[in-house]
Amino acid sequence: MTEPTDADNDLAQTSRRRFLHGGVAIGGTALAGGLVGRGDALAAEGDNLPPNVPEWMRVPGDPMGSQPYGTPSPFEKNVVKNISKNLPQYLSASGRTPLQDLDGIITPNGLFYERHHGGVPTIDPAQHRLMLHGLVDRPMVFTMDDIRRFPSQSRIHFLECSGNPVYKKPYGKTASDLVGLLSCAEWTGVSLKLVLQEAGLQPGAKWVVAEGADAAALTRSIPIEKCLDDAMLVYSQNGERLRPQQGYPLRLLLPGFEGNMNVKWLRRLHVTAEPAYSREETSKYTDLMPDGSAREFTFYMEAKSIITRPSGGQRLAAKGFHEITGIAWSGHGKIRQVDVSVDGGENWQQAQLQEPILTRALTRFRLPWHWDGSPAVIQSRAIDETGYVQPTLAELLAVRGDNSFYHNNAIWPWHVAADGEVTNAANA
Ligand SMILES: Nc1nc2c(c(=O)[nH]1)N[C@H]1C(S)=C(S)[C@@H](COP(=O)(O)O)O[C@H]1N2
């Protein structure tokens, strides 16, 4: 472990030299900062490159109104969800966020990962109801209008499927293949605590069994402590109403808890003394430990991180300066520190954390790197505010054994070859 690098110092060092080389020379002077490209790309007559006026400046652009709901540039058409071809897409579907193509910490709604056990229902919000019953003084049935009359709150949190990623080779090739069942959004809705108080909890209320209105009727038991803490009934995501894939018109959000417990298309909350022991918390989402016991009701997603650039499937075009960047997150709270190694885990340097650093949200990290053109193994390791350190895969397997399927929060190293190609080092 090297001394933590002072972020300002790092930046000062990198800004004293030019980041990129080979800027186009005009009259013998390099473009300020060496911004772009190659001399041989200089415009020929009629080209769109400097010094010519590009064709899109010569005529007016598209009129307003052709796209009442905006879409990305056609040049970004490859930035889409990564849909698994192995799963039967109707009954057990998943689409992964292309993490390696995104910046910042917020996942655009169209690229938010999806995971469904019985398809995506089309629900008319006017006919949707939330029933709250069991160990309460006043059983209630809420319309969506009723839910929206409660005081609202907005918070930024990640959501991650606990099947993200698998434990066995071959591991995914890209960051999305590996941990793309992960996204982060600003959620708006109602504190579940407020709604439970409206109904009045009775003594002995220890669990809330949540049920979805999909064909899977997905059911999970939530400990009452979480329901009275930061749990939310969510109707909006990044400012607009939930997408159908994310549970329109209403979902449960349990910040930091495994994705499966965040019941979508929420129709029922049954307050009970005991958990339901539903399929999703017995046969699924439990891990078989080496001693034969089952690790169940795991709840929290533990600290994790991944380098998204450079990452598997990408190629470094040239040696020299590259920013290493990625994301870190923890179900237990804020990210305290992210370490990055560029030498296969021998030495670690502290990365800069981009603000805001929010509890149970993705946190962006960065480290300036000078790649000398020789093969390298780069990886990141997250430490959360509880002091928990993200383990290596070997460390994790030593504890969990061979039969675990969920809750893999291991470090993923990327191999950078001499030709710049980046691959998953764990597959080597
Ligand atoms: N009703 C219902 N809720 C559900 C699911 C489902 O299939 N049905 N899938 C769960 C799983 S396994 C995960 S990981 C998250 C995925 O949420 P997302 O599709 O909004 O990303 O929703 C959970 N809630």
Ligand SMILES: [Mo]
């Ligand atoms: Mo999941």
